Structure formats: C-alpha cells, structure tokens
Amino acid sequence: MKNSENGTSDNRMNFLGWKVDIYIGIWVILLLLTLGEVILAFLPFPKMALALGLIAMAVYKAALVGWYYMHLRYEPRNLWILAICPLPLAFILVLAVMTEFGWLVG
Numbered sequence: 001m002k003n004s005e006n007g008t009s010d011n012r013m014n015f016l017g018w019k020v021d022i023y024i025g026i027w028v029i030l031l032l033l034t035l036g037e038v039i040l041a042f043l044p045f046p047k048m049a050l051a052l053g054l055i056a057m058a059v060y061k062a063a064l065v066g067w068y069y070m071h072l073r074y075e076p077r078n079l080w081i082l083a084i085c086p087l088p089l090a091f092i093l094v095l096a097v098m099t100e101f102g103w104l105v106g
Contacts, residue, residue, distance in 0.1 A: 026068045033061050055094065 011022035020028075037057050040050065066072050072083055 023068065026064055030061055030064060033057050051098070 012019050013022045013025045037054055040053055040057075043050075045053070066083060070083075072080060
C-alpha cells in the first residue's frame with residue numbers, strides 16, 4: 001500500500017531497531033529460516049526430529065508467504081477458507097509418506 005502524499009509504503013516494521021518495509025523484513029525472515037533449515041539438515045539430530053523440524057519451518061515459511069506476499073491478510077474470510085482447505089490433505093500425505101518410509105527414519 002502506497003501513501004499517496006509522499007509515495008512511501010505504509011507497511012513498516014521495526015526489525016532489530018531498524019524501520020524497514022514489511023516486505024523486506026519478511027524476506028529477511030524467510031532467508032533466515034532457509035539458512036536455519038540448511039544448518040539443521042547437517043546437525044546430528046535423530047531423523048524423526050529433523051524431519052519434524054524441517055516440516056515445521058516449511059509450514060511457517062509457507063504461512064508467511066501466503067499471509068504477506070499473497071495478501072491473504074487483506075482478503076475476506078471465504079478466500080482464507082479456500083486457501084486453507086488443502087492443508088489437511090497435505091498433512092495426511094506427509095503422514096502417509098512418513099509411515100511408508102518409517103523404516104528409514106528409525
């Protein structure tokens with residue numbers, strides 16, 4: 001959203017003491033989460049904990065992208081429901097894959 005008077009964005013956030021545009025702040029958060037995923041992948045955790053941690057980070061990143069870059073926070077409730085409907089199916093598919101290849105994780 002642009003401010004019509006001076007052409008700047010109304011969406012500002014305080015990020016580590018700096019006032020930045022919200023999209024740049026979300027991009028930095030997504031970058032840090034991606035780096036966290038890469039670092040987590042190389043740490044010596046049990047495979048089940050590793051998989052759950054990576055899935056949790058991926059879900060959080062997808063929620064940030066949907067909320068800010070797809071502008072779901074400005075949309076009516078009906079569109080939210082449409083965007084959230086596939087999540088139970090994705091959860092079921094992840095569980096099916098984890099149980100199918102459970103012998104690899106343990």
